[in-house]
Amino acid sequence: MTAPEPHAPPSTRRAARLQRARALERAFGAPRDTADPRRSAFARAAIDRPATPVRVGAAARPAAPVSRNDAKTAKLMNPSDPQPRHARRRSPLRSGVVAGLTVVASLVLGSTASVTAAVTGDQVVAAPVASAAPAMIVGRVVPKIAPTPEAPTALPLPAPAQAIPTPLVAAAPVVVEPCALHAFADALAVRDDTAAVAAIGGAEDFRRAVAGGLAPCVDLADPARLWTVINKTRPLTPLDYRPSALAMPQGVRSVEGGSLRADAAAALSAMVAAAAAVGVGEIALESGFRSHTTQETSYGNQVSAQGVELADLSSARPGFSEHQSGLAADVVACADGCGTLDDLAASAQGQWITAHSWEFGWITRYEDGSTPITGYSPEPWHLRYIGPELAKAYHDGGWHTLEQFLGLPPAPGYLG
Numbered sequence: 183m184t185a186p187e188p189h190a191p192p193s194t195r196r197a198a199r200l201q202r203a204r205a206l207e208r209a210f211g212a213p214r215d216t217a218d219p220r221r222s223a224f225a226r227a228a229i230d231r232p233a234t235p236v237r238v239g240a241a242a243r244p245a246a247p248v249s250r251n252d253a254k255t256a257k258l259m260n261p262s263d264p265q266p267r268h269a270r271r272r273s274p275l276r277s278g279v280v281a282g283l284t285v286v287a288s289l290v291l292g293s294t295a296s297v298t299a300a301v302t303g304d305q306v307v308a309a310p311v312a313s314a315a316p317a318m319i320v321g322r323v324v325p326k327i328a329p330t331p332e333a334p335t336a337l338p339l340p341a342p343a344q345a346i347p348t349p350l351v352a353a354a355p356v357v358v359e360p361c362a363l364h365a366f367a368d369a370l371a372v373r374d375d376t377a378a379v380a381a382i383g384g385a386e387d388f389r390r391a392v393a394g395g396l397a398p399c400v401d402l403a404d405p406a407r408l409w410t411v412i413n414k415t416r417p418l419t420p421l422d423y424r425p426s427a428l429a430m431p432q433g434v435r436s437v438e439g440g441s442l443r444a445d446a447a448a449a450l451s452a453m454v455a456a457a458a459a460v461g462v463g464e465i466a467l468e469s470g471f472r473s474h475t476t477q478e479t480s481y482g483n484q485v486s487a488q489g490v491e492l493a494d495l496s497s498a499r500p501g502f503s504e505h506q507s508g509l510a511a512d513v514v515a516c517a518d519g520c521g522t523l524d525d526l527a528a529s530a531q532g533q534w535i536t537a538h539s540w541e542f543g544w545i546t547r548y549e550d551g552s553t554p555i556t557g558y559s560p561e562p563w564h565l566r567y568i569g570p571e572l573a574k575a576y577h578d579g580g581w582h583t584l585e586q587f588l589g590l591p592p593a594p595g596y597l598g
């Protein structure tokens with residue numbers, strides 16, 4: 183540390199020398215041997231400067247008598263000199279070197295974005311690795327604000343090799359709302375649910391975005407969507423909704439002559455054919471689409487037989503049934519004749535369905551143990567079509583209810 187600058191003029195020649203020396207020290211940095219006031223300021227500068235490459239230009243100056251004016255000039259050249267030397271503003275040359283090193287390190291990392299950033303002065307915001315954050319964190323390049331030499335931290339130094347694969351120029355991750363992605367928005371607009379899931383990066387990314395509240399453009403209440411959630415707190419909208427495209431599943435015995443939405447019908451046909459092909463046996467459709475009117479009758483019959491409390495565990499009230507969406511199928515196992523719904527679980531077909539229905543886009547909607555969330559007793563026969571992509575994510579993630587899968591609260595009972 184140097185002593186504070188005395189305000190009084192020097193009274194002796196020795197004092198004047200000391201004052202000039204201190205001025206030089208402030209101008210060129212404190213020498214290592216400040217404890218030796220006998221060495222002249224210039225001698226100290228000549229010895230010390232070669233050890234500090236940034237100041238090579240200054241050290242190469244020709245020797246000249248040190249005067250008060252010299253010291254003042256030197257000080258004016260470095261008005262911010264109270265800073266430590268390493269914190270002084272970076273020269274354009276040195277910045278270039280750093281940028282070059284960044285490019286080299288970027289090439290090592292194979293990051294084109296990093297190279298671009300190093301050359302253009304942009305910052306790359308990299309997606310985190312193995313982060314618990316939602317998957318819709320997408321790396322993007324954002325312009326660097328005020329890329330001046332006064333902001334050297336905007337251009338980080340290369341990471342040491344042992345730090346790889348830590349992102350070289352990573353800053354805070356940027357969460358991009360999927361609804362801002364054109365491909366996603368376009369797919370939603372044309373009601374191509376499969377394309378929408380693909381556009382967002384796949385079913386698991388879709389799920390995490392929705393469950394994480396990052397995709398407000400995804401309407402879980404739209405009964406025409408593959409991802410619609412219909413339960414005791416989420417009735418169909420409108421209550422008398424009817425799907426536009428119903429079809430009879432080809433090659434499937436229909437016990438009640440039921441239909442399904444066209445895509446679900448095709449998926450059921452594929453599943454039934456696959457089960458037959460591997461020798462599991464015949465699977466038939468007991469009940470598919472049910473209109474609001476049909477559900478009124480069905481639920482009314484259950485109430486008459488069991489009372490409201492028990493009826494609500496096994497039958498949805500009109501306007502609250504997945505069957506009304508055309509995306510639900512109650513299936514049974516058949517041999518010569520077909521068994522009941524209750525017979526399915528113990529049958530070879532029932533066990534095969536539990537293991538493989540997801541491959542065809544179906545999930546078991548009301549599993550054993552999920553009544554506190556779904557509000558229904560277990561129904562191994564009640565399958566819900568959500569499409570192969572979402573069904574795979576549901577299966578792979580070990581989910582047991584659609585509510586949990588998409589981040590919705592439990593719906594054990596009706597609100598009203």
Ligand SMILES: [Zn+2]
Pocket residue numbers: 505510511512563564565
């Ligand atoms: Zn059902």
